[in-house]
Amino acid sequence: MTEVLALDIGFGYTKAMTRRGQTILPSLVGPAEAIRFESDVVAANGKGIALEVNGRGFFAGEQAEVQSASRSQTLDVTRTGSAEQKVLFYAVTSELVRTTDDEVAVVTGLPVGDYDERNKAALREMLAGEHTVRRRGKRARRFEVRNVYIVPQAIGSLFALVLDRRGRLVDGDLAAGRVGIVDVGTLTTNYVLVDRLRYVEVGSDSITSGMAETLQKVAKDLKREYSLDWGLQLGKVDQAVRARAVEVYGDRVNVAGLVEPHLEALADTITSKARTLWGAGVDLKAVVVTGGGSLELTPYIRKAYPHTRTVGGDPQFANVTGYLRAGLRKFG
Amino acid sequence: MIIHVRLKDGIDDDIKDWYESQGSKTQAVKEAIRAAMRLQNGDTQEAVVKAAVAGELARLPDVVAAAVREALAGYRLPPAEVEREPGAEDPELAARLDAQLDEFFGD
Numbered sequence: 001m002t003e004v005l006a007l008d009i010g011f012g013y014t015k016a017m018t019r020r021g022q023t024i025l026p027s028l029v030g031p032a033e034a035i036r037f038e039s040d041v042v043a044a045n046g047k048g049i050a051l052e053v054n055g056r057g058f059f060a061g062e063q064a065e066v067q068s069a070s071r072s073q074t075l076d077v078t079r080t081g082s083a084e085q086k087v088l089f090y091a092v093t094s095e096l097v098r099t100t101d102d103e104v105a106v107v108t109g110l111p112v113g114d115y116d117e118r119n120k121a122a123l124r125e126m127l128a129g130e131h132t133v134r135r136r137g138k139r140a141r142r143f144e145v146r147n148v149y150i151v152p153q154a155i156g157s158l159f160a161l162v163l164d165r166r167g168r169l170v171d172g173d174l175a176a177g178r179v180g181i182v183d184v185g186t187l188t189t190n191y192v193l194v195d196r197l198r199y200v201e202v203g204s205d206s207i208t209s210g211m212a213e214t215l216q217k218v219a220k221d222l223k224r225e226y227s228l229d230w231g232l233q234l235g236k237v238d239q240a241v242r243a244r245a246v247e248v249y250g251d252r253v254n255v256a257g258l259v260e261p262h263l264e265a266l267a268d269t270i271t272s273k274a275r276t277l278w279g280a281g282v283d284l285k286a287v288v289v290t291g292g293g294s295l296e297l298t299p300y301i302r303k304a305y306p307h308t309r310t311v312g313g314d315p316q317f318a319n320v321t322g323y324l325r326a327g328l329r330k331f332g
Numbered sequence: 333m334i335i336h337v338r339l340k341d342g343i344d345d346d347i348k349d350w351y352e353s354q355g356s357k358t359q360a361v362k363e364a365i366r367a368a369m370r371l372q373n374g375d376t377q378e379a380v381v382k383a384a385v386a387g388e389l390a391r392l393p394d395v396v397a398a399a400v401r402e403a404l405a406g407y408r409l410p411p412a413e414v415e416r417e418p419g420a421e422d423p424e425l426a427a428r429l430d431a432q433l434d435e436f437f438g439d
Contacts, residue, residue: 326433
């Protein structure tokens with residue numbers, strides 16, 4: 001039986017899901033040529049992923065941050081179909097694809113701005129075919145990806161809302177309307193317009209603004225105000241933004257006044273683009289805000305679009321949830 | 333044969349009223365006489381009433397059809413709503429979704 005694997009390789013995080021489980025890891029990849037301590041590699045913290053791809057060793061996720069001197073920065077625009085993406089693909093399949101699975105169908109997405117034949121072909125070439133995933137500490141997995149299905153990234157979140165776990169259409173009300181989707185990612189924000197479940201290309205686009213922009217500005221302010229040098233540890237900055245607090249010499253300090261102007265500035269950029277695509281959104285049934293940045297930005301976007309909706313659950317998984325449900329509808 | 337009958341004021345007013353209200357007077361008088369004859373010959377009143385009603389019932393479908401035709405002249409019946417099972421997919425939206433997925437997944 002073909003296993004359907006939903007895959008979302010984002011600039012910040014890579015998310016994947018099958019019928020049986022899900023996984024997420026930071027989209028960080030580093031070469032594993034210079035292993036300092038073998039014991040570190042064998043996943044002492046449970047988060048280490050050391051893999052072999054195209055005959056070379058790599059660390060993926062948090063292990064890359066710890067081990068690799070020259071890890072790929074999260075905020076670099078990764079080339080579609082690159083070896084780094086393949087490492088991330090192998091990292092999630094080493095978690096989710098069983099050793100007994102021999103055939104896999106992948107449903108994945110591309111940012112709307114990159115959703116063209118060239119990028120689709122590059123991504124398909126990287127994912128399709130026979131794979132042997134060798135991960136330290138785990139049994140090798142051998143499987144073949146016979147089919148790769150690629151959709152515009154943010155549309156997965158709509159599928160997550162209108163389809164149930166088996167891929168059956170359950171929210172006829174939302175499905176019957178015109179819906180705008182704003183997917184706030186780490187580096188990009190994707191906009192997708194759907195009219196009664198049909199993708200409308202002229203109302204869809206991407207911008208290269210995302211949560212990283214805000215996190216970098218906040219990191220700069222934290223360094224200036226509190227000497228916290230977190231410029232290369234955006235995960236810590238992200239936690240500070242969510243908590244609106246940091247610890248300085250053991251004391252909890254409220255940083256809401258520092259964080260909120262930056263969030264507001266990003267929300268302005270995001271809603272400005274939405275306005276150029278959808279105007280005031282009067283004819284939209286709803287504006288769905290999704291992606292890792294949605295938790296922080298939804299209150300600001302709602303000021304411009306009062307009919308804003310969120311996806312529920314963890315918004316980072318909304319796109320892969322939709323990819324999986326669409327895949328199960330077609331092939332489940 | 334012509335039958336003459338004299339009706340007296342104050343005594344036969346009920347017959348006069350009935351006679352005047354009949355459309356086809358000759359036919360009405362003949363039927364009234366036959367009904368009286370059947371009663372004299374041993375039929376019960378109920379049987380006579382039944383026979384009269386049966387005559388009217390035979391015309392009933394035509395009468396009803398004519399009345400319905402008249403009432404519905406120029407009236408358009410709204411299309412019947414297609415009832416779906418609770419939780420069932422809207423077939424039109426499902427078809428649109430499948431066409432979109434075929435487009436995404438087909439290339």
